[in-house]
Amino acid sequence: MDQKTISQDILLRMVKAFVKNEVAPYDMEIDHTRSYVNNLWSKVKENDFLSLMLPEEYGGAGFNGRTSAKVINEIAKGNASLAVTLEGHFKSVDQIVKYGNDELKNEYLPQAKNRIIAFSMTEPSGGSNPMGINSHAEKRGDKWIINGDKIMITNGGLAEIYCVLVKTAPDELSFFVVDNEMEGFEYGKQENFLGLTGVPVGEIVMNNIEVDESHLLGKVGMGKEIGDSAHDDARVLMGAVLTGIMEHELDLVTDYATHRKAIDTPIIQMQGIQRKIADIAISKETTKLLYQKAAWMKDHGQDYEEEAAMAKAYGSRSAVKAGDDSLQILGGYGYSLDYPIEHLIRDARAMEIAEGTVEKMRTAIALKEAESRA
Numbered sequence: 001m002d003q004k005t006i007s008q009d010i011l012l013r014m015v016k017a018f019v020k021n022e023v024a025p026y027d028m029e030i031d032h033t034r035s036y037v038n039n040l041w042s043k044v045k046e047n048d049f050l051s052l053m054l055p056e057e058y059g060g061a062g063f064n065g066r067t068s069a070k071v072i073n074e075i076a077k078g079n080a081s082l083a084v085t086l087e088g089h090f091k092s093v094d095q096i097v098k099y100g101n102d103e104l105k106n107e108y109l110p111q112a113k114n115r116i117i118a119f120s121m122t123e124p125s126g127g128s129n130p131m132g133i134n135s136h137a138e139k140r141g142d143k144w145i146i147n148g149d150k151i152m153i154t155n156g157g158l159a160e161i162y163c164v165l166v167k168t169a170p171d172e173l174s175f176f177v178v179d180n181e182m183e184g185f186e187y188g189k190q191e192n193f194l195g196l197t198g199v200p201v202g203e204i205v206m207n208n209i210e211v212d213e214s215h216l217l218g219k220v221g222m223g224k225e226i227g228d229s230a231h232d233d234a235r236v237l238m239g240a241v242l243t244g245i246m247e248h249e250l251d252l253v254t255d256y257a258t259h260r261k262a263i264d265t266p267i268i269q270m271q272g273i274q275r276k277i278a279d280i281a282i283s284k285e286t287t288k289l290l291y292q293k294a295a296w297m298k299d300h301g302q303d304y305e306e307e308a309a310m311a312k313a314y315g316s317r318s319a320v321k322a323g324d325d326s327l328q329i330l331g332g333y334g335y336s337l338d339y340p341i342e343h344l345i346r347d348a349r350a351m352e353i354a355e356g357t358v359e360k361m362r363t364a365i366a367l368k369e370a371e372s373r374a
């Protein structure tokens with residue numbers, strides 16, 4: 001085994017122990033209180049989880065896409081909200097690594113060990129259609145002046161650094177990096193979402209924020225490419241989260257069905273229950289294969305857009321269905337707010353919308369299928 005494989009194994013063991021001791025016991029409390037408990041967030045920073053995938057030259061551990069996705073998967077088994085919080089940061093760091101100029105990278109990447117970076121595209125005027133945004137940046141001398149309002153941002157309010165999509169001309173999209181210490185930056189309203197209630201999702205307002213040219217991500221007009229790249233990265237990691245949710249469901253239903261008896265027989269012996277458990281297991285394994293294939297393709301420099309979209313499109317619907325089957329297996333307890341199944345359904349449901357809706361992903365998958373046959 002090479003050094004990186006050994007350190008990957010050690011890392012995954014460490015993450016598993018962290019999840020068992022510090023995350024899983026608080027899963028219900030995080031959901032009910034809509035916040036992280038027991039200083040969980042400071043422990044994430046202390047364990048250097050924020051910089052796992054940051055290249056070593058910027059002070060990170062430099063783990064590849066597959067390892068980062070496996071870490072997210074392990075965390076999601078204990079609490080999906082914490083996994084999505086990390087997913088939002090990882091995919092944002094990835095875009096600065098890919099598209100940032102040297103000055104921007106040297107300024108922000110070392111900070112990514114302690115300060116969360118978020119990715120902001122959606123506005124009140126729409127999320128699926130990036131050309132519908134109103135935020136804009138205007139060039140004045142050697143500065144850019146940024147104005148606009150971004151909503152529904154994963155880690156909005158918690159994150160301190162934001163990649164923001166703006167118009168640099170009526171039909172031109174570009175990305176800039178701003179931070180919460182800049183004059184004109186304000187946090188706005190927090191969303192009151194149905195699931196993933198541990199994730200702060202909120203608004204940022206930009207009033208005449210002035211930035212240097214170095215804060216431009218990529219080049220002017222590269223907004224769509226960078227947005228698509230972030231979505232691809234996020235969808236791989238969301239596949240890992242959804243796999244984790246289904247693993248959590250499987251733990252609960254197999255334990256319950258083994259111990260719960262009906263007519264003196266454990267219900268796991270009954271075909272109707274077996275069929276549901278088997279279907280959850282098949283969905284979990286399929287989503288796992290899809291996200292791991294996409295992560296492998298990413299690590300090997302291949303186009304993984306379609307596989308990433310499949311992992312999230314398939315995984316999100318499957319995890320909601322698996323949650324519904326799990327609820328049924330637990331009977332009345334499954335329907336109770338005192339058991340975790342109901343919040344796993346709410347958590348999974350978010351991923352049919354966040355990082356591109358499943359409708360948009362099916363468009364992407366269909367076009368890729370046609371392209372590969374042209």
Ligand SMILES: Cc1cc2nc3c(=O)[nH]c(=O)nc-3n(C[C@H](O)[C@H](O)[C@H](O)COP(=O)(O)OP(=O)(O)OC[C@H]3O[C@@H](n4cnc5c(N)ncnc54)[C@H](O)[C@@H]3O)c2cc1C
Binds near residue numbers: 122129151359360
């Ligand atoms: C938990 C969560 C976290 C989020 N985090 C972020 C974040 O970090 N950053 C960020 O920028 N945004 C984030 N969002 C916002 C998310 O990206 C948008 O909600 C999503 O892109 C859809 O946009 P919309 O809500 O404006 O719906 P709309 O775009 O108005 O879509 C409404 C409906 O129309 C369908 N539709 C729209 N266009 C098409 C089309 N061309 N073809 C087929 N169907 C279509 C959609 O699929 C949807 O069903 C988050 C959302 C959630 C729920």
